[in-house]
């Protein structure tokens with residue numbers, strides 16, 4: 001198992017006595033986005049519920065796989081480590097830290113078994129008797145005068161930090177591959193020919209402009225797709241000048257026909 005999957009697969013998100021089923025759905029969506037899939041619900045007010053399904057926006061597998069427990073103690077009984085999340089660190093008697101620091105320790109293997117991250121009720125958070133089942137707490141730094149976040153937003157932040165700590169990255173973009181010099185020479189030859197045809201370049205003294213153009217296109221280092229576009233543009237100029245037979249027709253651009261962009 002790679003490190004990313006290893007950490008994410010041993011995290012359980014525990015939601016305690018959630019009142020709004022929409023929050024359960026949004027939390028499920030956040031989990032699925034970040035690659036978490038173990039959801040435990042302690043005494044949810046309404047579940048399953050169409051509002052939860054609607055806000056999960058397709059993360060149905062998380063909701064279907066959710067386990068419902070009568071108490072927090074039951075939900076975390078098989079966990080090696082239990083972390084509470086709270087907006088009010090002042091009232092917490094267990095050690096607390098910020099999300100990034102906390103998940104870095106998890107990623108480093110401090111608790112190699114199953115780890116529960118516990119979220120409280122929308123209005124009243126976690127009760128002290130529930131905090132007694134947790135070994136540490138995490139507080140997301142917020143404006144102290146308005147520190148209590150939406151439950152699903154708090155789940156989202158924890159899930160995101162876990163994903164980053166697990167080493168997840170965006171998929172790599174294909175590497176930029178500039179065309180080889182031979183193709184650049186074909187392009188420069190074509191460019192020079194067209195610019196002579198338009199009289200932009202004097203065939204008796206083409207050097208200066210072409211040298212600057214070589215420098216500029218050399219800096220741009222076009223790939224084969226871009227070189228094809230440039231060559232196509234040059235060909236279209238040759239066709240417009242009547243130097244080449246065009247194969248393309250745009251019926252709406254027929255001489256005399258109005259186009260959408262014409263002024264009335």
Ligand code: SAH
Nearest residue numbers: 085086087119120125139140148149151154
């Ligand atoms: N008035 C309650 C707010 C509960 S918000 C209280 O102060 O505890 C619902 C849940 O979202 C919280 O129990 C906690 O799990 C999570 N949460 C909200 N804001 C948070 C924050 N700033 N840091 C960590 N968790 C937070």
